[in-house]
Amino acid sequence: MHIEIDEISKQFGITAALHPVSLAIPSAALVALLGPSGSGKTTLLRILGGLEFPTSGRVLFDGQDATALTVQERRAGFVFQSYALFRHMTVFDNIAYGLTARPRANRPPRAEIARRVTKLLDLIQLPAVGTRFPSQLSGGQRQRVALARALAIEPRMLLLDEPFGALDAKVRKELRQGLRDIHDETGLTTIFVTHDQDEAMELADLVVVMSMGRIEQIGKPADIRARPASAFVRDFISA
Amino acid sequence: MGKPLIHRSPMPGLGLSMGVTLTMLSLVVLLPIGALLWKGASFGVGNIWDTINRERVWAALFLSFRLSLFAALFNLVFGVMLAWVLVRYRFPGRRILDAAVDLPFALPTAVAGIALTALYAPNGAFGSIAKELGAKIAYTQWGIFIALIFVGLPFVTRTVQPVVEEIEREVEEASATLGASRGHTIRWVILPMLAPAALTGFALSLARAVGEYGSVIFIAGNIPLKTEIAPLLIVIQLEEFNYDAAAAIGIAMLLISFAMLLVINLIQVFSRRRIGYV
Amino acid sequence: MSDARLIPFRPATEETPTTRLVLIGLAIGGLGLLVFGPLLIVFAEALAQGWGAAIAALSNPDAASAMRLTLIIAAIAVPLNAAFGIAAAWFITKFDFRGKAFLITLIDLPFSVSPVVAGLCIILMFGSNSLLGGWLVASGYPIVFALPGIILATMFVTFPFVARELIPVMIEQGRAEEEAALTLGASGWRVFATVTLPNIRWALLYGVLLSNARAMGEFGAVAVVSGKIRGQTATMPITIEMLYNEYLSVAAFSLAAVLTLLALLTLLLKTALELRHADQLAAARRP
Numbered sequence: 001m002h003i004e005i006d007e008i009s010k011q012f013g014i015t016a017a018l019h020p021v022s023l024a025i026p027s028a029a030l031v032a033l034l035g036p037s038g039s040g041k042t043t044l045l046r047i048l049g050g051l052e053f054p055t056s057g058r059v060l061f062d063g064q065d066a067t068a069l070t071v072q073e074r075r076a077g078f079v080f081q082s083y084a085l086f087r088h089m090t091v092f093d094n095i096a097y098g099l100t101a102r103p104r105a106n107r108p109p110r111a112e113i114a115r116r117v118t119k120l121l122d123l124i125q126l127p128a129v130g131t132r133f134p135s136q137l138s139g140g141q142r143q144r145v146a147l148a149r150a151l152a153i154e155p156r157m158l159l160l161d162e163p164f165g166a167l168d169a170k171v172r173k174e175l176r177q178g179l180r181d182i183h184d185e186t187g188l189t190t191i192f193v194t195h196d197q198d199e200a201m202e203l204a205d206l207v208v209v210m211s212m213g214r215i216e217q218i219g220k221p222a223d224i225r226a227r228p229a230s231a232f233v234r235d236f237i238s239a
Numbered sequence: 240m241g242k243p244l245i246h247r248s249p250m251p252g253l254g255l256s257m258g259v260t261l262t263m264l265s266l267v268v269l270l271p272i273g274a275l276l277w278k279g280a281s282f283g284v285g286n287i288w289d290t291i292n293r294e295r296v297w298a299a300l301f302l303s304f305r306l307s308l309f310a311a312l313f314n315l316v317f318g319v320m321l322a323w324v325l326v327r328y329r330f331p332g333r334r335i336l337d338a339a340v341d342l343p344f345a346l347p348t349a350v351a352g353i354a355l356t357a358l359y360a361p362n363g364a365f366g367s368i369a370k371e372l373g374a375k376i377a378y379t380q381w382g383i384f385i386a387l388i389f390v391g392l393p394f395v396t397r398t399v400q401p402v403v404e405e406i407e408r409e410v411e412e413a414s415a416t417l418g419a420s421r422g423h424t425i426r427w428v429i430l431p432m433l434a435p436a437a438l439t440g441f442a443l444s445l446a447r448a449v450g451e452y453g454s455v456i457f458i459a460g461n462i463p464l465k466t467e468i469a470p471l472l473i474v475i476q477l478e479e480f481n482y483d484a485a486a487a488i489g490i491a492m493l494l495i496s497f498a499m500l501l502v503i504n505l506i507q508v509f510s511r512r513r514i515g516y517v
Numbered sequence: 518m519s520d521a522r523l524i525p526f527r528p529a530t531e532e533t534p535t536t537r538l539v540l541i542g543l544a545i546g547g548l549g550l551l552v553f554g555p556l557l558i559v560f561a562e563a564l565a566q567g568w569g570a571a572i573a574a575l576s577n578p579d580a581a582s583a584m585r586l587t588l589i590i591a592a593i594a595v596p597l598n599a600a601f602g603i604a605a606a607w608f609i610t611k612f613d614f615r616g617k618a619f620l621i622t623l624i625d626l627p628f629s630v631s632p633v634v635a636g637l638c639i640i641l642m643f644g645s646n647s648l649l650g651g652w653l654v655a656s657g658y659p660i661v662f663a664l665p666g667i668i669l670a671t672m673f674v675t676f677p678f679v680a681r682e683l684i685p686v687m688i689e690q691g692r693a694e695e696e697a698a699l700t701l702g703a704s705g706w707r708v709f710a711t712v713t714l715p716n717i718r719w720a721l722l723y724g725v726l727l728s729n730a731r732a733m734g735e736f737g738a739v740a741v742v743s744g745k746i747r748g749q750t751a752t753m754p755i756t757i758e759m760l761y762n763e764y765l766s767v768a769a770f771s772l773a774a775v776l777t778l779l780a781l782l783t784l785l786l787k788t789a790l791e792l793r794h795a796d797q798l799a800a801a802r803r804p
Contacts, residue, residue, distance in 0.1 A: 049416055050416075050529075051412050051415075051416070051528070051529055052528075053526035071412070071415040071416055071529045072415060072416075072418045072419065072420065074416075075418065076416060077416070078412070078413065078416040080409045080412070080413055081409075082407060082409050084407060084409035084410045084412065084413035085410075085413075086410065086413075086414075086428055087432075088431045088432060088434075089431075097414070097417055097419070097427075098417035098418050098419070101414070101417060101418055101419035101420075101423050101427070102418060149413075149417065150416070150417075152417075153417055153418055244614060244615055245612060245613070245614040245615075246612070246613040246614065248611070248612050248613070249696065249699060250611040250612060250692065250695065250696075250699075251699070251704070251705025251708065252607060252611070252705050252709070253608075253612055255604070256604045256605070256607040256608035256611075256612075257608050257612075259600065259601060259604035259605075260601065260604050260605040260608045260609075260620075263597075263601045263604075264601075264605075264620075264623060264624065264676075267601075267669060267672045267673055267676055268623070268624075268626055268627055268673060268676055269623065270642055271635070271638035271639050271641070271642045271669075271673065272626070272630070272638050273642075274638055274641040274642035274647065275634070275637060275638045275641050277641075278641045317543075317547055320540060320543065320544065321544050321547070321548075323540070324540050324541055324544040325544075328537055328540070328541055330541055332545070334788075336544060336545065336548060337788075338784050338785075338788045339548050339552045339553065340548070340552075341784055341787065342552050342556065342780065342784065343552070344727070344730070344731075345730045345734075345780035345781075345783045345784050345787075346555075346556075346734070346776075346777060346780045347733070347734025347735070347736060347753075347754050347773075347776050347780070348734065348735075348736045348737065348754075349734070349736040349754040349755075349757050349758055349773075350559060350734070350754070350757065350773040350776050350777055350780075351555060352736075353757065353761050353769060353770070353773060354555035354556070354558050354559045354562075354773070355555055357558050357562055357766075357770075358554050358555055358558050363558075364554070364558065365550065365554060385551070388551060389551050389552075389555070392551060392552070408530050411529060411530045412529045412530060414529075415529035415530075416529075421529075421531075421532060421533075446628075446629050449631070450629075450630065450631025450632065450633070450634065450737075451631070451737075452631065452632055452633045452736065452737035452740070453632070453736035453737050453740075453754070457758075457761065470631050470632075470633035470634070470737065473633050473634065473637055473741075474633060474740070474741060477637065477640065477741060482640070482641065482644070482646065485637055486637065486641060489633075489634045489637045489638070492631055492634050493630065493634055496629045496630055496631065496634075497629070499629065500622075500629045
């Protein structure tokens, strides 16, 4: 799905988290929102997911104004930094949640839900953890379960907030490739937030560098590395 | 070689603190309870059963337990709602409301008893309204129900409040991004997270209500078979110096309390084991 | 649909304004019926015949003696329980021994025993027809239907308060500071007075506050052991019952109003402690 951000701004009280920013994200792209903390990247992601409402501006999905769509209507697969798994549910129930939460009329039958959950567990390469509780999983496993849960609703896009932030370096490397594979397999427009320039450069097709609520530069990793648009970008990517 | 009874420690005061603890615990709590059990043992199981197995005693035990259960159920629902309102919403007077939840702990039960009676009696402020509507509250089981709600009111709220404070917003947001309505999120995500704490509060509230005396006797009417609670039977037996009968009913109530204490602990162990938190 | 600012937005973690309003209304209504109503009626009934009648009721010798007795009971029972609470918390948190969980359960026991049963236990232990009680009465030291029995009953029902509050706080604070003081050559008492006590003083005060409120207001356990002798063993709550049963409403509610003011003061101090020293109180605000 093609996503367009049109002059979006966000005020929290008197502080501006986002100055009007505009950005077009082509269908099936894997995009990194890169910047230090407080740069507005998470706010932008949450606006796309419908968790925050912009002070001004519009969001368009495939050319349609989606600004007024509620979180539930957006069908954005959102992976939270803390994963936000439901700890009183098994992994299976976590992944099935988005399907069982549907109104009875368009809820898939039980067998169909089980089939889809099994398929997703295979996709994240954890076929045997369905009956476990989140507290019995490692950090990397939890992240993959959160991803599978987001994919279960057949989302129109995938939004990830610091998806590797809580993991140690080794697991982080492995899971980067995992995200790349899932993106390529599903063909979903995928946007992830990170403060790690290595991660952004290595993984993304398109990197959006942000600072102080503004977009500093948009470009392919190689272009940004070769031609940083500002002193900030140069400092940040060489850090 | 087994584990030592007490590990060696450089900390001072072992003898003194252990001595004071065990002596006072024995003198104030254990020996008196032991005296009750001893009395029961010398009275005999058969005699205890004969004392309890009378219509009036069964009626009182059943009444105490049934109304306590209803009051605790009311407090379960109202307490969870109150905890939610106090933690999540901001409105004028919230702090006063929060402090007021503790009043049943601080207010002497006899004071609560006469105040509730004055309020809910047929000529009282609330009782007269009920009378207009054709209902009688004080001196009926409804009065006992209200007094038992009062004494158990803080338990559920105070056990659930810290848990509500700790719910991560992201978990609720995750539910919404997966398409769940707010109602679905509350039913399937939030309430299950509150359930262990709420059940603990429920059990505490129930245990308190079953043994409650002071706030109930004024409003109850105390009519045998109808509005006579179990603790009152003990008082009546004692006033007639009928210690054996008092002990028999006391033991029955003690057993009910212990059973409930056991249930509270089992709930906590169960939820800790299964979900990894309480 | 194009102008974003005109569309009402509700965050995913909030209920609709109507739901909020209904819930807040239910909370205020419920507490009004159950808590604020009784609170107001106490003062309304006490002052039903004006201030003069209320003050006259309180200066009656029986009322004055009841207040004195209640103060004496609290003055003896609360410090004893505070001493027990400190000793028990020290024993439980500074040493490792088998059966610790069981000991804590035993300390908590009075919370799950009906006050009437507590009083009954004390009568069976110390009453004149028991072995120990008979001997004590014969020697001129009656326990039941006298001050010692009332104090014992009061201590029974308030037994866990201080220990319950101190144990979690002292577990959280660990033993390192005390160990450091010991290595510096401080004596046991000095460690307690200069290291432990400053760390637990607010929690101790909190426990004492709750314990005191319950001690002054205890009815069920005291009613059983007191014998209700006017001017001698009738505490404030017992006197309230007697006056109420004699239809002396103003007198009963005047005495009740004094206890209610005490309860309100307790809540005020408790709330102040929770606001100021939340970090030094037991994490779980369990009763």
